[in-house]
Amino acid sequence: MDISNLIDLLYLVSIIVFIIGLKGLSHPETARKGNRVAALGMGMAIVISLLAPETSGNNNYPWIIGAMLIGGGIGFVSSKKIAMTKMPEMVSLFNGLGGACAMLIGIAEFGNLPQGADMMSGAVLTNIFAMFVGAVSLTGSLVAYGKLNGSLRDNFTLPAPQIINLVSLAGIIALSVMIMTQPELNMALVYALLGLSLFYGIAFVTPIGGGDMPVVISLLNSVTGIGATGAGLIYGNNIMIIGGILVGASGVILTVMMCEAMNRSLVNVLIGNLGASGGGSGSSREEIVKEVNISDLAIQLKYADKVAIVPGYGLAVAQAQHICHEIESALESEGVEVRYAIHPVAGRMPGHMNVLLAESDVDYDKLLELEPANSSFPSTDVVLVIGANDVVNPSAKDDSASPIYGMPILDVETAKNVVVFKRGMSTGYAGVQNPLFFGDKTKMLFGDAKSSLNKLKDEIANA
Incomplete structure (x- = not known):
């Protein structure tokens, strides 16, 4: 068995371990064990990726290990110090960071396209997809974080949010088409697409009321998984593709469940029409409060x-x-x-x-x-x-x-x-x-x- 086949086999084992861990997360009694098993599967995938032979001929291990130590250290300290009440904010930040990774990969791979590359290709489409999804996840998660910790109030919103969201989506599609129909790579259009994608993430979450944040967190988690899938397609990494699909699919399922629990449609979620805070028409009940000792x-x-x-x-x-x-x-x-x-x-x-x-x-x-x-x-x-x-x-x-x-x-x-x-x-x-x-x-x-x-x-x- 050559090294590439061995790597693929080990990837398969890590994927199986990861899926077993996710299965454990489906029930509170097995959630802690499932979390540890899923972490083991991801840990195995990271080690396998580090041991896989490099095709570029460059030794990037110092950068990789240095980044892992810094990121792992921040994650370890944060998880130890974070209060249970602040866990939603932490989840939002994790979602955003995952999206940022997919976004940066998409941008970097545009720079790695060979001179005269065919723009009407799957590689370019995948780069656009990863960059767009990652950017939306990044800024959307940051806005959700602000709403959760109170630094952004629910009355902070954009005028006519539905129209802005639809126009932004139309602009994103138009820019994507323009990039792919150019005779060669036009980085100005790429950066314009990046900026509009970042803005859409803000415009998408801003009109959503604080009471609807569970739906938003679930949806952004799904978006991050989809971004990871795009990044995996760029690098041909099976563990990133399958892991991203699992996270994305589970996030979509949970989003649908949350929408049903709040009697809202997924379509309204996607165009940013979840209920923002506001007053009702009042109550006919006599407002007399009775206390108990x-x-x-x-x-x-x-x-x-x-x-x-x-x-x-x-x-x-x-x-x-x-x-x-x-x-x-x-x-x-x-x-x-x-x-x-x-x-x-x-x-x-x-x-x-x-x-x-x-x-x-x-x-x-x-x-x-x-x-x-x-x-x-x-x-x-x-x-x-x-x-x-x-x-x-x-x-x-x-x-x-x-x-x-x-x-x-x-x-x-x-x-x-x-x-x-x-x-x-x-x-x-x-x-x-x-x-x-x-x-x-x-x-x-x-x-x-x-x-x-x-x-x-x-x-x-x-x-």
């Missing part, structure tokens, strides 16, 4: 038969997931059945709440998805809404003027009692008021979620 709530929980917990981003911000699990254990020791109701887009990225609760060793079997949770609420004695807002907002069902109208929600109103843990009466991430707070069966427990849950845990123990 810790002692009364502890007694109510202790003598309940069924309790449901609805976690949201506020739970992550307060770092209160561990105490929440302790309360769950305390109530179960009293014979209370405790379950968690998880909305598909709760938090700031897909699966955010699942990851948060897994960190606290919550049994996966206790996590109820949207439909099973809604079926269980009528027989639930108390629902604790901790840091969630938009995913339990009844305006999504009965206020046609609301920007979240039509989004499937957790129908906590159908439970016998609802207690909302919240710092104040501010709106949620979508920027709309929640009529649930003024419901007949709703009571508010104001304060920091971690502090309130700590007091509630102690009160349950002493009740």
Whole structure:
């Protein structure tokens, strides 16, 4: 067996290991192991690529190893220091960096085209594709990062975003055609295409409201995978092609699932028409807030038969997931059945709440998805809404003027009692008021979620 065949065989092994790892990521109980296995597969692919014979005759190992040490060091330190609440921002940056790699590869390969190369070729089309997709992923991810960390507000947008997006796409197609129909490479057109692609990434994400960021993150993750596929086609690297296809395909599937969870179409996502923040038409409910104290709530929980917990981003911000699990254990020791109701887009990225609760060793079997949770609420004695807002907002069902109208929600109103843990009466991430707070069966427990849950845990123990 010659060296090239051996390399291809080893690539195949690494791809199989990577796919096994991705399979493990499909279930929270095996996600950590799957992540390690997928990392092993990618590590194998990197080592194989380094051992593969070079065709250029240049020794680039010092540059490669130096870049790996710098990038690996940054990644290691970031992963150690990053808080769980900041994980969506980190994912956005990773997406953007992956896109930047594909973009730079596309630009570099334009410079490597031989003199007099045929512009109407698959190689040129692949370069254009990788550069465009990578540029959109880069700037789109940076805008998503800004929206997630609050440095870019939802009211920061462009006029007539749909028209701008469609015109930009038309310009990108026109420039691509012009590049390929030139008698020789015209780098001015390439750079014009690069600039317009970077702008489109900004124009695409800017009009999207903060409440829709889970969909955006999933879509950008898919775009990055597609960019990696383009880069793999440029270099004829099978592991990059297959890895990119897997990431791109899984991202598309997850995007479709997120769109269904928010009752939005994928077409609207692609033209930048996801719901931005805004107010609804208001609520006919009398806005009277009823509060509950810790002692009364502890007694109510202790003598309940069924309790449901609805976690949201506020739970992550307060770092209160561990105490929440302790309360769950305390109530179960009293014979209370405790379950968690998880909305598909709760938090700031897909699966955010699942990851948060897994960190606290919550049994996966206790996590109820949207439909099973809604079926269980009528027989639930108390629902604790901790840091969630938009995913339990009844305006999504009965206020046609609301920007979240039509989004499937957790129908906590159908439970016998609802207690909302919240710092104040501010709106949620979508920027709309929640009529649930003024419901007949709703009571508010104001304060920091971690502090309130700590007091509630102690009160349950002493009740």
